Amino acid sequence: MNLSKVLININSLGDLEEYKKIGITNFLFALKDYSIGYQEFDLEDIPKDSYILINRVLDTKGIDGIKAIKDKLLEYKGIIFEDLGIYNIFKDSDIELIWAQAHFGTNTESINYWLSKCESALLSNEITKEEITDIVNNAIKPVVFNVLGKNMIMYSRRTLLTNFNKYNNLDEVNDVVLDETHTNNKFYAHETSNGTAVFNNEYFNYIDFSKSLDDSKIKYYLIYNLDLSIDEIKNIIDGQPFGNDGFLNKKTVYRMSEYTDR
């Protein structure tokens, strides 16, 4: 994998130099109060040559807040955004915008629409390798492809952990694992005052598959790191077996008839 095209979210400012030592130089910082699920940073602590992650679905206060800091945000390399209000605010500025509407990057037409409007667009993690290849090959510009991470599979505005703890008179607890025993799925849940992000608790690893894609059609290989060390990430990039193959080889269905026909 072309390390110069790896884009990784940062959990600690101290990690930057360590990443650079292994050849990773593109960094993503989740913006405090405007993101969900990842380690958040105050804007003033984020290096200007970085991308800002704004992945909350923004309400009125949220969008007003972004407009209030618009000029400061323009000093950064780019914004990866979930809420289309961000596009509307920044569409006439020079900052790089990367469309990353969760779960929506599932077809070539939508990806190409956003590529015509933005610097790049993020593919969904819930599509097959055939679908990914098809979209990448037919995209009008290089896309962002998430190659490693715990997939954020649900985002609730509710404080689900606080509510449950309160109902059951439990001590406050965050960063829990929810174990669904019938289907043997485990989910990691992290809560802030902005809501609850639920991740699949196992990392998916599309790095090996990504080598089959035309590198010139990829703007960034995105890594969302929740708790891996830099050494672990380096080893995974170098080919150490890790994680699962997500939906690469598993086509989802949506009608009961299809489900029973499987």
Place this chain on the structure above:
Amino acid sequence: MVELLAPAGSLEKLKYAFLYGADACYLGYKNYSLRANAKNFSREELKEAVEYAHSLGKKIYVTCNIVFHNDDLEGLLEYLKYLESIHVDAILASDITVMRLMKENNIKVDLHVSTQASTLNYEVAKFYKEEFGATRVVLAREASKEDIERIYEETGMEIECFCHGAMCTSISGRCVLSNYCTNRDSNRGGCAQICRWVFDYYKNDNKITDTPFSMTPKDLNMVSLIQDMIKSHVFSFKIEGRMRSIYYVSTVILVYRRLMDRILDGTLTPEYAEYSLNILNRVANRESTPQFFDKLPGVNEQYYLGREELSNQDFLGLVLDYEDGVVTLEQRNNFKLGDTVQFFGPNMETTTWVVDNIIDEEGNNIDVARHPQMIIKMHIPFKVQKNDMMRIKMFDFSK
């Protein structure tokens, strides 16, 4: 002017929805719609639905709100053109590709932005209006009073909000739990409602409690805040439930119709609002409450263990005919002599009666109507109409 918008999972449900007071119905074709496992409509039925609605001066909105994969796009443009040709009143979409196809092909049907697009702020609404000419936005269920008012002020778009029915735990469109647990794609209509399941609850490999974790929200019920929603410029009041029964849909629509009419003509009383609330709580068989409009929901807006979700057997019969003091009824649940029942319908005040006679199809007097969908007759001391309903008596209301 406000609109009461009802779900229609089938042509039969659509007719009841209009009969019981809906101004418009939303429904889905067998493809491209998020209730993939509802009965849904064929193309011929879509056409029939539109013609029927328009003959009553009412409207049909067609959901085309899945998040498309490449394979799903086949036939989409031709389908959108078909919807235009049969004069549907609006298409609901969340995927930008549907909106783009409508715009580029000059499809002259109103575009409503689906709740799946998670709109909570005015900049998003402006985007859809300016880029695609959307006339209406169905706000995310998480929208607060402040969000609603600001979107209206900044855009002038029609605002559609859910006022009743089931809630997602997640922001709609932002959940793929179902994809993981069942391989069913929630954003293409396969949602298996995993957020209503229970989970073991761990921290650092230690089970925190033996009480299973749950995260299910109570249903939405905006009876107590409908007046405030109207003041906040909500135009369309949407009832959730394309897969619900005709009894549920008819009851809920009638309650909201009468409630909204009383608000608009200034005759709503606290007693009537409370009566409405009681009826709705009973018919839903789950607790319901306001959610995000006036606050951030907390522990009281969710269900935990110990809740009851019993099958509702209140619906006793559907009126097939009435003539000279005799009602002909199709039985829907068991009832017997001595039961106190209520007849209700779009053109009658709810009327209580104690069953004192039941006659079967052979003309025999019987004590119990126990066979599903059996046809019976009863002498009753008041008039009813075809398609009125009979339920077990729930609550009294006197003006």
